[in-house]
Amino acid sequence: MNKLGSASEIGMRVGLGLIMSAFLGATGLVMGSAPCHAEGFRGARTQVEWLSETESIQPGKPFWTALRMKMDAGWHTYWRNPGDSGIATEIRWDMPEGFKAGEIQWPAPKRIDLEPLAVYAYEGEILLLVQITPPENLVSDETLTLKARVYWLECEVNCIPGDALLSLTLPVRPENPKADPRWAQPFQLARSQLPLIASEWRVSAETGRNYFRLRITQADPKARLGRVSFFPYSDKLIHHPARQTFRASDEGYELFVRRSNLSQGEVPALEGILVSEEGWRGPGSEKVLEVSVPAPSADDSAWRPAEESSFGALWGAFFFAFAGGLLLNLMPCVFPVISLKILHIVENARASRSRRLALGWTFTLGVLVSFWILAGALLFLRAAGQEVGWGFQLQNPAVVLALALLFFVLAINLFGFFEVGLFLTKSGAAVSGRGGFGGVFLNGVLATVVATPCTAPFMGSALGFAMTRSAPEALLVFTGLGLGMASPYLILSAFPQWVQKLPKPGAWMEQLKKILGFFLLVTAFWLAWVFQIQAGSKALAGLVLSAAILFAACFFYGRIQRRAAGSAFWVLVLFFLGAACATLPLSLQKKSEETSIMSEGGWEKFSQARLDALRSAGEPVFIDFTAAWCLTCQVNKKTALNLPEIRALFRKYGVTLLKADWTSRDPEITRALAAFGRSSVPLYVLYPRGADAQAVLLPEILTPSAVARALELNLGRKEVRE
């Protein structure tokens, strides 16, 4: 995204516009019907006018004119390449014999995203410069009228086509023409916004299968460059809405631009403009550079167009996904489910090898299928333009509610108040012991559902990678995650000798069950806490009520199972089950306006606008991308971020602390995460001092020393220098 319309620039233009119109009013009064005048035209949302830089025409001598377009706020007209929709402004000339018009000199446009499309357009006021060359054989003191018909499309979301017949009346004079004082400044400003045609920066390009790579280098290896975006002259070359990846490379900088499906095979050259947010010769300098470079086909297997995909090759990603999945078993929120898995291993240790293996694979399949469903849904939603991210299933209060109740019931079950599927076990035993498969499969599913929000460092990277890749590649990464997560169970089921080392079943298992039940209960409480943040305290009260009634239903069900209560008690069980269902709507009410959790001392609520403001002021910023349902985030907060000594360091370096709370779906935060190639929390970002400073990412498991080191390394030295 380019940011041509920076606040100061707009301010300057508005100011200039005011001065100009005041001036125009005054001169208009004085000059009356002066020979050189421009005829304006007011379209529905756009004012167009044709201006001449000079007051007269000298035979044979080229002079500059400009089409001035002023768009109403919120409306835009289009660049030479309009992007996915819209149409470029067009001028059709109707000039006296011998007059020639040059090409329109287009200033750099702004990219406007209209999900799922993107267009290149102008907002505010622009001048489209055109050079006119008059013929040699003009009669002096004759007054000539040049005409042009202008066609444009003005759009906000909906579009209105505009057209106007404009004319320019100028006298022919033999002497060098005088500049028209009214337009000197606008012309000067417009010229300063035209693309440079050369710079110290060298640009080369290559064509890969799915991306173009532009390399931007300079002889001076220390030269710095702010974010650069490519705007092609052809509308068929690139996939306009795709994010362009710009980053430093060994030789300088590289920019990856996704190819359009309208550009196939070889592309002779890339022509267009490169817009640098900070300017090509340092802050405040020219922002636009015109490029026309050959783009030979190149082997793109080593390209890494997505940020964060430092391991590059697909199998590397698969391996890291596998390792990430393996690590997931150790994350706090998977722990309760591991215990369920251990139970199954213990119970099946004495079964035949083939049955164990089959159970192992069933569990793996359960995990894999869940990952595939998640991947499919994620890809589908992503492609459908939805703002979703990893962990999104826990961002939906209804899902959290269901999970909390499920874990609560499972805990009651482990405490021994009732048994699950006794009749299933009985009938299953008759069918040669196949009864456990469904349970094991669901266990795999459950493990995945609970595990997903806790993303280990590997997983964050793998997901960032997957989100930027094609569907099959992303699915491969998800498969790796699933296999990694299920592998310990699979290995244990495959190697009986290791299983044999596990203790023999006995009374201790009942104790273990109760201990594990405690973990499930803790998980249920944690989910309830998450739910409270999402849905509010009234909804939490509903959840607690539902849980209590469910408990009663489970209690009586268990009594019936143990024949401690007669079958008449079924009425009670059904009554309580019905009551529990009836209380659910209480929990699913819309959250009333309650206080958010943003009021923690020292942290400001994250917004992109706030971040941009701080960044452009060069202030150091630390962003904590977090969510209540992310246990790793909570642990990091307790053990590192909120420690007094760390807070003191933040204060010492004057770091503004921004907290991006992703507990509920927040599209702005989803986008900000995506900007770092992530779709999961935690993510910790430190911007050092200076508007051009590159973001530093901290590890996902924080230690006080790591945070202190990052702060001293990135802020300490500069402080000394100042």
Added chain:
Amino acid sequence: MKKYSMAAVIFLSAFLSAAGAQAQVATGDAAPDFTLQDTSGQSRTLSANQGSYVVLEWINHDCPFVKKHYDSGNMQKIQAEETAKGVIWYSIASSAEGKQGYHTAEEWQGLSARKQSAATAVLLDPQGSVGKLYGAQTTPHMYVINPEGKLIYQGAIDSVASANPEDIARSENYVQKALREAESGNSVSNGSTKAYGCSVKY
């Protein structure tokens, strides 16, 4: 083995939905199937038209580019010529409810009659799912599907990108060109062009 086949089905459907939603239907590939209701409430399924050429036209009568072709009578003329030859012509409205170009089925019936549409049917896609499936970007955005169900053309309606009806006379109609080329057994010389028009109001 039920579970394995279930897994396979899930994998495949996840893959397909993801691939479909990428909106990268390449010319020459099978046109993704869909079922939409027309303005009279009848379900229309693309694959039911195998054996005929099918033209898909993305439509929004409030868009100046669509007006260019309807107010001049150009679109209706082409629709009449082609449907007379047995071509199935679906105009698809993907404007979301509340956005420009969205109308109820009843309103659409009146609108199509007023505009004297000669399309086989106007199909309603307010969810935008078919639009996104095909990657429809603009109104109009045209797609031509051959009797075997393969996409043979996608892109602009004609060669002059403008909202000015006067330009129709000097432009080459790409849809009719693709149909003629395909009917004479040739491959379509330019199977995908850049569509021009207003953005589809998803």
